Amino acid sequence: MKHTISVLVENEFGVLSRISGLFSGRGFNIESLSVAPTLEPNTSRMTIVTTGDDRILEQITKQLNKLISTIKVVDFTSKDFIARELALIKVATEAETRAEALRIVDIFRAKVIDVTPKTYTIEITGAPGKINGILELLRPMGVKEVVRSGPVVIGRGAKGVAG
Amino acid sequence: MKLTGSQILLESLKCEGVDTIFGYPGGAVINIYDDLYDSSINHILTRHEQAAVHAADGYARCTGRVGVVIATSGPGATNTVTGIATAYMDSIPLVIITGQVPTPLIGNDAFQEADICGITRPCTKHNFLVKNIRDLARTVKEAFYIARTGRPGPVLIDLPKDIQVNTLEFNYPETVELRGYKPTYSGNFRQIEKAAKMILEARRPVLYVGGGINLSGANAELLALAELTRIPVATTLMAMSAFPQRHPLALGMLGMHGTFCANMSVTECDLLIAIGSRFDDRVTGRIDSFAEKAKIIHVDIDPTSIKKNVAVDLPIVGDLLDVLSKLKESFDQKTEQLGVFREQLREWQSDIETWRERHPMAYQPSDTVIKPQYVIQKLREFSNDDAIITTEVGQHQMWTAQFFSFSQPRTFLTSGGLGTMGFGLPAALGAQVAFPERQVIDISGDGSFQMNSQELATLVQYQLPVKIVILNNNYLGMVRQWQQMFFDKRYSQTVMELPIDFVKLAEAYGAVGFNATQVDEVETVIQKAFATPGPVLINFKVSREENVLPMVPAGKAIHEMVLAS
Numbered sequence: 001m002k003h004t005i006s007v008l009v010e011n012e013f014g015v016l017s018r019i020s021g022l023f024s025g026r027g028f029n030i031e032s033l034s035v036a037p038t039l040e041p042n043t044s045r046m047t048i049v050t051t052g053d054d055r056i057l058e059q060i061t062k063q064l065n066k067l068i069s070t071i072k073v074v075d076f077t078s079k080d081f082i083a084r085e086l087a088l089i090k091v092a093t094e095a096e097t098r099a100e101a102l103r104i105v106d107i108f109r110a111k112v113i114d115v116t117p118k119t120y121t122i123e124i125t126g127a128p129g130k131i132n133g134i135l136e137l138l139r140p141m142g143v144k145e146v147v148r149s150g151p152v153v154i155g156r157g158a159k160g161v162a163g
Numbered sequence: 164m165k166l167t168g169s170q171i172l173l174e175s176l177k178c179e180g181v182d183t184i185f186g187y188p189g190g191a192v193i194n195i196y197d198d199l200y201d202s203s204i205n206h207i208l209t210r211h212e213q214a215a216v217h218a219a220d221g222y223a224r225c226t227g228r229v230g231v232v233i234a235t236s237g238p239g240a241t242n243t244v245t246g247i248a249t250a251y252m253d254s255i256p257l258v259i260i261t262g263q264v265p266t267p268l269i270g271n272d273a274f275q276e277a278d279i280c281g282i283t284r285p286c287t288k289h290n291f292l293v294k295n296i297r298d299l300a301r302t303v304k305e306a307f308y309i310a311r312t313g314r315p316g317p318v319l320i321d322l323p324k325d326i327q328v329n330t331l332e333f334n335y336p337e338t339v340e341l342r343g344y345k346p347t348y349s350g351n352f353r354q355i356e357k358a359a360k361m362i363l364e365a366r367r368p369v370l371y372v373g374g375g376i377n378l379s380g381a382n383a384e385l386l387a388l389a390e391l392t393r394i395p396v397a398t399t400l401m402a403m404s405a406f407p408q409r410h411p412l413a414l415g416m417l418g419m420h421g422t423f424c425a426n427m428s429v430t431e432c433d434l435l436i437a438i439g440s441r442f443d444d445r446v447t448g449r450i451d452s453f454a455e456k457a458k459i460i461h462v463d464i465d466p467t468s469i470k471k472n473v474a475v476d477l478p479i480v481g482d483l484l485d486v487l488s489k490l491k492e493s494f495d496q497k498t499e500q501l502g503v504f505r506e507q508l509r510e511w512q513s514d515i516e517t518w519r520e521r522h523p524m525a526y527q528p529s530d531t532v533i534k535p536q537y538v539i540q541k542l543r544e545f546s547n548d549d550a551i552i553t554t555e556v557g558q559h560q561m562w563t564a565q566f567f568s569f570s571q572p573r574t575f576l577t578s579g580g581l582g583t584m585g586f587g588l589p590a591a592l593g594a595q596v597a598f599p600e601r602q603v604i605d606i607s608g609d610g611s612f613q614m615n616s617q618e619l620a621t622l623v624q625y626q627l628p629v630k631i632v633i634l635n636n637n638y639l640g641m642v643r644q645w646q647q648m649f650f651d652k653r654y655s656q657t658v659m660e661l662p663i664d665f666v667k668l669a670e671a672y673g674a675v676g677f678n679a680t681q682v683d684e685v686e687t688v689i690q691k692a693f694a695t696p697g698p699v700l701i702n703f704k705v706s707r708e709e710n711v712l713p714m715v716p717a718g719k720a721i722h723e724m725v726l727a728s
Contacts, residue, residue: 009343010342010343013292013294014280014281014284014292017281017284018284021284021285025285055470055474058470059467059470059471062466062467063467065466066465066466066467067343068288068289068309068341068343068344069289069343070343071342071343
């Protein structure tokens with residue numbers, strides 16, 4: 001089963017390799033990982049999407065907590081949360097497909113951020129499913145390049161995850 | 164007054180109560196060694212950095228204090244890796260200080276540069292690269308705190324050469340503030356009450372005890388709990404000295420080379436109380452048949468150990484000292500129920516006695532050839548109760564665990580988790596430095612001994628009276644045993660073709676050596692060695708193809724043992 005985990009870490013030398021090394025060393029999966037500093041000084045927040053059964057997820061959570069550099073671990077899977085991902089998509093366009101591409105962009109509330117005679121570059125944010133959706137529709141035109149950020153997540157409601 | 168980085172390091176070590184360092188100098192730590200030249204800290208020069216770490220490890224295992232190592236950058240640092248991984252697997256508190264090339268050169272493939280923080284990340288509890296002298300004292304403070312608290316482990320500090328030279332006012336911090344590190348010491352009261360209830364409901368309980376008992380120092384609490392409840396105690400390799408092996412409640416070692424009695428008890432029990440142990444594959448054998456009929460209580464200070472390999476009915480996270488004391492207090496208030504419980508254990512105890520008598524730990528004695536097990540028994544007979552025994556890894560290690568009958572805490576130092584050949588001699592060296600007056604014996608095989616035999620020089624230089632026992636069968640015996648049992652006796656690369664004169668080797672270093680080839684020499688040569696001051700090596704020519712039995716073949720359940728005939 002897919003799990004989305006937020007990890008608050010000390011923003012220090014080598015912390016990313018501590019986390020990624022833990023996953024590779026113990027044979028855990030990383031489907032995506034995004035990381036950036038938070039408002040707290042010296043703190044970064046990672047969002048990791050991983051897969052595994054309950055036993056593996058319990059180990060992942062415990063092992064992450066065991067790292068000295070880890071401040072807090074939250075598995076959002078059983079909680080109410082919002083996930084958003086950014087994707088940049090370069091799609092090949094011919095004269096006859098340009099209008100169709102724009103219609104798709106419109107329907108998905110995406111944006112064209114760069115145009116050449118043969119391509120559109122599209123920016124889209126949304127839940128990972130939405131990005132999969134637009135890719136599905138654009139694929140027949142010829143997707144030349146896709147860059148996805150991997151999802152970041154935040155819990156619904158007033159309560160925040162603080163270090 | 165301003166101090167240099169290397170002076171700050173040594174002052175910080177003194178603040179941590181360090182009086183002994185094991186190490187080896189080099190270009191990137193030359194400033195530290197210059198300050199050590201007139202320091203009050205005692206430095207032991209080993210002949211290899213790996214041995215320095217094992218020596219510090221042996222020192223830490225027998226004292227419970229943090230072992231300290233210094234090595235230079237590059238090859239000096241990479242040589243420490245096996246030692247660090249050994250300590251990590253057995254949760255031994257160490258602080259390893261490595262020199263590093265100057266900060267402006269890091270990443271330039273400078274002379275003797277290695278990314279030792281990157282290399283040791285998976286085998287340290289934590290590691291630090293000090294990039295600013297302002298962080299140095301705090302880093303040392305944190306390193307010692309992390310190494311010795313919670314589940315202990317090795318911590319490495321990588322110290323670039325320019326930081327050792329820079330100067331700063333020395334202020335040692337009084338407290339440690341680590342947002343992400345707060346070990347749980349106090350066991351949850353309600354969980355402990357539940358455990359007491361589960362124990363009182365059990366009819367066939369077993370305590371399955373691991374190295375955590377020694378690490379926590381909860382030996383007396385374990386003994387008190389076992390005696391109060393009369394629950395039998397099976398011990399892992401790491402816990403052979405954690406519970407007196409001649410105690411009527413002792414079942415001996417469990418697992419791959421465990422006693423028939425311990426393995427049958429665990430297989431048939433209805434409640435397994437795991438204390439400071441981690442369900443290692445060498446203990447459990449085939450995991451789905453391990454303690455199949457039992458509910459499991461698991462007490463450990465490290466939450467990741469719990470439910471890692473087996474499902475657990477009742478987890479308790481906490482320091483064993485705390486949890487076992489609270490558990491005993493709980494029983495102290497349940498005298499009546501406890502009386503009934505102990506009455507009901509009689510049937511279980513008689514089952515256990517039957518197993519014990521049916522297949523006691525045994526071997527075929529001989530008048531013509533020295534049996535390795537006989538040597539171990541004789542060593543036990545002639546050594547003091549507080550003698551510290553170290554081993555290398557292989558058959559001799561298992562025979563020591565099976566036949567030595569340890570009686571005092573922290574007297575058996577062995578590489579359990581990583582299984583590092585070459586551990587025993589330097590570990591004995593470290594133990595002898597810690598306890599100059601106690602007997603220290605390294606029990607070794609002819610294969611393992613050669614992995615760190617250069618440490619004979621260190622023993623002689625510091626006149627450390629370690630007694631080295633080589634059970635010499637001219638084989639890499641444990642691998643040979645597997646080849647005999649599972650590979651049609653195809654002894655691929657396990658025959659040590661070259662007969663080595665170990666006595667001459669000892670003498671070349673200035674130590675004393677004895678050979679024993681006849682059974683009737685065993686006692687006299689042991690007595691002679693113990694009576695000889697300084698380091699002594701005894702080379703026993705033992706029966707070559709003796710096997711370690713019982714043995715649970717890989718993939719089998721622990722009750723499916725191959726027994727001694």
